Amino acid sequence: MPAERPTPSKPRGRRQPGGGGGPAGGGSRGRHAMRGGDAETVWLFGIHAVRDALLNAARARRRLILTPNARERLGEAVETSGMTPEIADPRRFPAPLDPQSVHQGAALEAEPLDWGRLDGLCRPHAADPAPVVVLLDRVTDPHNVGAILRSAEVFGARAVIAPRHHAAPETGALAKSASGALERQPYLRVRNLGDAMEELRGLGYVLIGLDGAAEATLDAAVAASRGQPLGLVLGAEGPGLRPRTRELCDSLARITAARDFASLNVSNAAAVALHLAAMRG
Numbered sequence: 001m002p003a004e005r006p007t008p009s010k011p012r013g014r015r016q017p018g019g020g021g022g023p024a025g026g027g028s029r030g031r032h033a034m035r036g037g038d039a040e041t042v043w044l045f046g047i048h049a050v051r052d053a054l055l056n057a058a059r060a061r062r063r064l065i066l067t068p069n070a071r072e073r074l075g076e077a078v079e080t081s082g083m084t085p086e087i088a089d090p091r092r093f094p095a096p097l098d099p100q101s102v103h104q105g106a107a108l109e110a111e112p113l114d115w116g117r118l119d120g121l122c123r124p125h126a127a128d129p130a131p132v133v134v135l136l137d138r139v140t141d142p143h144n145v146g147a148i149l150r151s152a153e154v155f156g157a158r159a160v161i162a163p164r165h166h167a168a169p170e171t172g173a174l175a176k177s178a179s180g181a182l183e184r185q186p187y188l189r190v191r192n193l194g195d196a197m198e199e200l201r202g203l204g205y206v207l208i209g210l211d212g213a214a215e216a217t218l219d220a221a222v223a224a225s226r227g228q229p230l231g232l233v234l235g236a237e238g239p240g241l242r243p244r245t246r247e248l249c250d251s252l253a254r255i256t257a258a259r260d261f262a263s264l265n266v267s268n269a270a271a272v273a274l275h276l277a278a279m280r281g
Contacts, residue, residue, distance in 0.1 A: 008058040008113040008186070041111055043095055045103035045172045047073055052180035053108055054081040059183065060111040065095045067105030074106060097172065112170045115186040118196055121159050123203055124229050131158040132277045133200070135207075137193060137235040137245045139266055142168040146177025147267035148234075149185045155274040159186040163193045197231070197248040205229040209241050209249035210269055221253035222276040230280075232273045234266050 041062060044053050047070065053059045054077040064085040066074065071085060078085060088094055088105075095107035115121055122133055134152055139145055145160075145168040152160050167189065168174055175182045190196040197207055206225040210218065210233065222230070233249055235241035246252065255264065255272055264272070 008115045041109050042170055043097060043107055043109050043172045044175045045095065045097055045101055045107045046176040047104045047106050048179045049172070049175040049182070050074065050106040050108045051077045052183040053110055053175070054078060054083070056183040059113060061108060062111070063109040065093070065107045067093070070105035101172065102176070113183070113187075115159070115188050118161070118188060118190060118199055119203070121186055121188060122200060128158070130227055130229055130280070132156070132230045132232065132274065133158050133205070134160045134270060134274070135193065135197065135231055135233045136160065136162040136167060137233065137241050138163070138166045138239070139234065139236050140166065140168050142171055142174035143177045144168070144265065144267040145187075146174045146179070146182070148270045149178040149181040149187060151267070151271040151274050153181040153185040155278040157185065157274060159188050161188045161190060161193070161196055164189045164191055194244045194248055197233070197245070200229070200231050201248075203229060205231045207231040207233055207249045209233040209246055209252045210235075210255065210273060211240065211246070211252040212254050214252040214254040216251060216253045217256050218253040218273060219256060219276055221251050222273070222280060226280045230277055232270070232277065234270055234273070237266050
């Protein structure tokens with residue numbers, strides 16, 4: 001596991017509110033279910049996601065809405081953040097969330113995290129000469145991406161990398177599925193996934209694409225990468241890896257199944273792959 005954990009950069013030129021909200025007297029209301037009051041903010045919800053965002057000094061926060069019960073549960077985190085929450089009636093919760101969102105009485109409008117550039121984040125170094133990263137090719141479901149972030153954090157990955165478009169953005173649903181991992185595990189959005197793969201290869205990474213029809217097994221392919229930086233490349237369920245993504249992989253491998261049923265969703269496949277990578281020693 002890495003000896004040093006990269007931390008996101010704080011946004012420049014924007015106010016970190018210590019009072020009851022963001023700029024212009026309390027922040028703006030979101031037009032979308034999970035996005036914030038403008039294109040640069042997001043509404044996080046749920047006790048775990050909000051607590052971890054409040055405790056993350058690198059997270060720029062604008063507006064905090066809590067029910068009395070959530071205020072009690074998040075007391076220490078609220079005090080640490082320096083924010084003054086708006087206390088809301090749980091029957092008329094004012095945060096602009098999807099009605100089906102399980103917010104547990106806690107919602108926070110915040111700015112997305114900035115993890116910097118791929119080169120600085122993923123470059124091997126003396127304390128961590130063989131890091132592991134996960135690359136997601138058009139994985140758009142926020143629940144899957146949130147679960148992948150959790151697994152990546154548990155197994156010590158350096159980052160989860162996805163394209164800026166045709167991928168799950170940082171939203172409240174993703175943050176809740178990540179259960180706090182979004183504040184810890186870098187989720188790096190890049191302009192072009194193929195270019196990012198080329199850059200990783202230039203940094204010495206071996207790139208293994210997961211493909212259920214591949215001849216090689218994933219355990220053998222991962223074991224062969226011991227001592228080298230490793231990128232695990234996963235595609236969306238159904239379409240799988242796109243042609244250019246496949247071409248840029250050094251090898252394709254499948255997860256070994258005990259029976260004639262080899263169907264795992266992408267988050268489960270990522271967890272298996274990350275476990276194998278962590279066992280390389």
